[in-house]
Amino acid sequence: MHQTRSQVAGEVSACIRCNECLTACPALPVRIQIETLNRETLGERISPDVARFAQACYQCGACVPVCPVGLHRDAMMLWLKMRLLHSSVDGARSRRGARGDRYDERVARWR
Amino acid sequence: MAMRAGASRGRSQPQQSHRRQRSGGWSRSQWLSALVGLALGGALVYGYVTYLRGGDVSPDSRYGYIFAILGTLLLVIVGAGYAMRKRLWRGRFGLLHTALSWHVVGGILALALIFAHSAGNFHPRTGSYALYSLIALVVSGIIGKQLDRIAPRLAARAALKTLTFEGEERLDALVSTLPHKRQRRWERSRPLSQQTRQAASSAPWDLAYYDLSVPPDEIPVLLHQQQRGSARPASPGVEGALVSEAVAIRQEMGMERLCLHLIRVWRYLHTALSVLTLILILWHLEFAATLLLAAR
Numbered sequence: 001m002h003q004t005r006s007q008v009a010g011e012v013s014a015c016i017r018c019n020e021c022l023t024a025c026p027a028l029p030v031r032i033q034i035e036t037l038n039r040e041t042l043g044e045r046i047s048p049d050v051a052r053f054a055q056a057c058y059q060c061g062a063c064v065p066v067c068p069v070g071l072h073r074d075a076m077m078l079w080l081k082m083r084l085l086h087s088s089v090d091g092a093r094s095r096r097g098a099r100g101d102r103y104d105e106r107v108a109r110w111r
Numbered sequence: 112m113a114m115r116a117g118a119s120r121g122r123s124q125p126q127q128s129h130r131r132q133r134s135g136g137w138s139r140s141q142w143l144s145a146l147v148g149l150a151l152g153g154a155l156v157y158g159y160v161t162y163l164r165g166g167d168v169s170p171d172s173r174y175g176y177i178f179a180i181l182g183t184l185l186l187v188i189v190g191a192g193y194a195m196r197k198r199l200w201r202g203r204f205g206l207l208h209t210a211l212s213w214h215v216v217g218g219i220l221a222l223a224l225i226f227a228h229s230a231g232n233f234h235p236r237t238g239s240y241a242l243y244s245l246i247a248l249v250v251s252g253i254i255g256k257q258l259d260r261i262a263p264r265l266a267a268r269a270a271l272k273t274l275t276f277e278g279e280e281r282l283d284a285l286v287s288t289l290p291h292k293r294q295r296r297w298e299r300s301r302p303l304s305q306q307t308r309q310a311a312s313s314a315p316w317d318l319a320y321y322d323l324s325v326p327p328d329e330i331p332v333l334l335h336q337q338q339r340g341s342a343r344p345a346s347p348g349v350e351g352a353l354v355s356e357a358v359a360i361r362q363e364m365g366m367e368r369l370c371l372h373l374i375r376v377w378r379y380l381h382t383a384l385s386v387l388t389l390i391l392i393l394w395h396l397e398f399a400a401t402l403l404l405a406a407r
Contacts, residue, residue: 001371002367004274004279004280005277006278023201025208026207026210028206028207028208029138029141029208030138031206056138056208057263058260058262058263058374059262059374060259060375060378062197078266078267079278082267082271085264085267085271086271
């Protein structure tokens with residue numbers, strides 16, 4: 001299940017950077033540093049590689065049992081997914097500009 | 112908001128990636144394995160057509176055995192190899208994602224080889240059961256791969272609706288606002304002396320006094336209870352809006368849970384089918400060995 005921002009922040013700060021979660025991940029398409037992933041999970045900028053990984057993550061949970069400190073990397077990835085989803089909705093709205101009213105209505109319907 | 116601040120400044124790059132992913136953005140290893148799979152598949156089709164044009168077309172012909180041996184070997188390599196790479200050789204031989212790409216392509220090719228081995232013979236024997244199980248296994252893998260694309264996205268979309276702009280639980284926010292408002296309204300209606308006395312006597316001194324673990328299912332009930340227990344009931348419109356909002360959030364949580372469960376349950380199904388296929392293949396091998404030994 002998802003976690004709140006404060007819970008994700010707590011998990012990120014508890015990460016010991018052993019890289020076990022990324023090693024066990026079947027969805028990781030390119031090598032990513034765990035520090036980068038942790039930083040960008042809550043940071044302002046999301047690099048293309050991390051965004052791509054977040055999109056590719058299919059929440060199989062393979063990263064959870066291998067974590068030596070019992071963190072939930074799947075929930076952190078879900079948080080990143082939500083941020084990307086939110087940014088795509090936000091971006092589409094700004095691209096539409098003045099004509100975005102109808103789009104806003106549609107978004108409001110599913111938000 | 113936290114989510115918005117995080118997303119908007121680095122907007123262009125993730126969005127480009129997001130669009131690329133939506134338009135079926137494959138990784139390099141997926142492309143490579145798909146191309147190799149296509150080339151080998153083409154060679155297999157050519158070999159199978161040549162085999163059909165020849166005289167001896169049966170599972171126990173020479174080419175039939177070659178297809179069977181190649182298919183079984185490929186199954187062992189991509190099936191057992193992926194499982195071992197995942198559990199035993201963690202962190203070796205490149206990324207697990209690359210192994211998964213080869214696992215998918217190898218599984219489809221192995222099915223094609225075993226199908227070529229059967230040469231259209233689907234008698235109700237051990238081999239046909241093994242073939243049906245293998246078909247179910249490969250189809251479950253293909254469906255699972257599509258589920259892996261769709262279900263996490265739906266889960267993220269549902270989860271997004273259960274959070275506030277600050278990234279906290281909307282249900283918590285909903286429940287916490289209700290008693291505060293009621294408490295304030297109630298306090299305002301009483302004389303000042305009673306208010307101070309009440310504040311001194313009834314304020315809980317222990318944080319454990321508060322029940323923070325209210326399950327989502329109980330929220331509408333809880334809201335109703337609070338409405339009933341209040342000195343002055345809220346208007347039916349406000350109550351209805353709160354309850355319907357709580358129910359909507361609960362539905363989104365259910366949707367998220369369903370999507371995540373579906374991904375994991377499908378994985379178990381695929382594993383169970385692979386075990387079944389392995390048993391049926393072993394049964395078929397034992398049957399074929401008996402026939403071969405009897406012929407000698």
